[in-house]
Amino acid sequence: MLDFKTALETLRNYLKEHEMRFTTERMIILEEIFNFPPHFDAEKLFIHIRSKYNHISRATVYRALELFDKIGIIKKLNLGGGVAQYELKMDLPHHDHLICVVCGKVIEFVDDTIERLQQEIAEKHGMEIINHQLQIYGRCKEHRKQ
Amino acid sequence: MLDFKTALETLRNYLKEHEMRFTTERMIILEEIFNFPPHFDAEKLFIHIRSKYNHISRATVYRALELFDKIGIIKKLNLGGGVAQYELKMDLPHHDHLICVVCGKVIEFVDDTIERLQQEIAEKHGMEIINHQLQIYGRCKEHRKQ
DNA sequence: TCATCTATGAGAATGAGTCACAATTTATGT
């Protein structure tokens, strides 16, 4: 899933298989996600979409985000701050996030050793992993104190 | 900070240094946190406290939790689910959490290698770490599918 | 004890997210 076209195809297929309707609203929302920063929250996306398509409601945006997350087109993140964040899911390996507490910038990183250790830890506790998240909060290059 | 007495002392000192009042409400709330499960949320704590001290208000509990977190007596966690979780902060090494998505059980674990790797990753990106959190969501021993 | 100024209680307000339902739109068979 690297581009809008592929994502749209995925959406179409999922909808067809589940007797759901392919609507212009769902298409527009998907398209606007691709026009939007890589990490965003529902409200900002809604405002953005609303500015171009004033008939699309907040509920529809929330519903579409839930759907796209379920399908696997986007991923809902829990980065703190009391607001759900979303990112496009690009079929890349699992990654985690560095978050600047000053400017909110999000940096992604991948670390295979950490991934493996998590698996080991879960097993040691008899736990079957469904999902995991690692957030490192700090001050980025531009905002760290000297 | 291993016991109520020490925590209370910390609270007293902090309040004195900041020209704030040592109130019975703050003391009761602190005490009840020590009588409560190791991971809890504000509302549950409030209900519990309210059942014993019916004059203590929700706002006071929330305000106290914020204060205790700032002082470092407790730690506010972001385990997902739309509700802030808290835990006593015991001057133990940093630890992370395994969370059962079925029963909500929280298991703590410590892994020095992961801690070290996080430090390295942050440095590689020029980031100064303030805090970090790792959550592994899954099904615990009792609830995993066979 | 008094004066001062912080903390509290009560409930209103906020903000993210969800829900109910009437009206609309889509998919399908003809």
Add this chain to the structure above:
DNA sequence: ACATAAATTGTGACTCATTCTCATAGATGA
């Protein structure tokens, strides 16, 4: 293209966690 049935949408009400407001109560230092 048309009718039909079923899914979807927009609106606004609603929920839930948390925060705020403000009048009153209570802690602290003189």
